[in-house]
Amino acid sequence: MDPKEPLKEAISDSNVFSQSTNGFSKVRKLLLKSAINYLTDPRLQFSANVDQKLFLARKGLNRDEIDLAYEIATELISKQNISDSFFHSNHSSSFLSKYSQIILKILLCSGTLYFGYLFYTKKYKNLFKVKLNQSDDAEEEQRSLNEMTVALYKLNEQIQKLNSSFETIKEFYTQYGLSNQEQCERF
Structure with a gap:
C-alpha cells in the first residue's frame, strides 16, 4: 500500500476544492499536498504549531486549507504510528x-x-x-x-x-x- 494513498483520497474528498474552477483547483490541491507533506515531515513534527501555521499562511494557504491540512496530517501521522507499531510487534514476535x-x-x-x-x-x-x-x-x-x-x-x-x-x-x-x-x- 502506498503511504501517499490516504493523502490522495483526503484531498480528492475535501469540499474545499469544489468551489473553485478546474485550473485553480489543481493549484490549490498541489499547495494542500505540499502543506500536508510539510506537516508530516518527521523532522518538523515537533516544531511549534504557530510557526507551522505562519509558514503555511505565507505560502498562500487560507485558514480553512491550513485546518484541513492539519486534520489530514494528524490522520496520516496516527496511521503511520499504528502501522509502525504493528510492523515492530510482528517483527519482534518472529x-x-x-x-x-x-x-x-x-x-x-x-x-x-x-x-x-x-x-x-x-x-x-x-x-x-x-x-x-x-x-x-x-x-x-x-x-x-x-x-x-x-x-x-x-x-x-x-x-x-x-x-x-x-x-x-x-x-x-x-x-x-x-x-x-x-x-x-x-x-
Whole structure:
C-alpha cells in the first residue's frame, strides 16, 4: 500500500476544492499536498504549531486549507504510528528474532565476563597473589616454627637422657674409684 494513498483520497474528498474552477483547483490541491507533506515531515513534527501555521499562511494557504491540512496530517501521522507499531510487534514476535535477541544478550554477557576476567588476571590477580603469598608465608613460618619447637623439645629430651646417662657413668666411676687415665688404658 502506498503511504501517499490516504493523502490522495483526503484531498480528492475535501469540499474545499469544489468551489473553485478546474485550473485553480489543481493549484490549490498541489499547495494542500505540499502543506500536508510539510506537516508530516518527521523532522518538523515537533516544531511549534504557530510557526507551522505562519509558514503555511505565507505560502498562500487560507485558514480553512491550513485546518484541513492539519486534520489530514494528524490522520496520516496516527496511521503511520499504528502501522509502525504493528510492523515492530510482528517483527519482534518472529521465531528467529526472539532467539537472535537472546543469543545477542548471551554473547554480550559472556563477552563482558570474559574481558572482566582478563582485566582481573592482568591487573589485580598479582596484587591479591602477593597478599595471599604473605598469608601463606606466615602460615608456613608458623608451621616451621611449630616443627622447630617440636624438634627442640625432642632434642632437649635427648640431652636430658644423655645427661642422666653421664651422671650414671660418673657415679659408676666414682664408686669404683676409676680415673679417666685408667679407663683409657683399658681400652
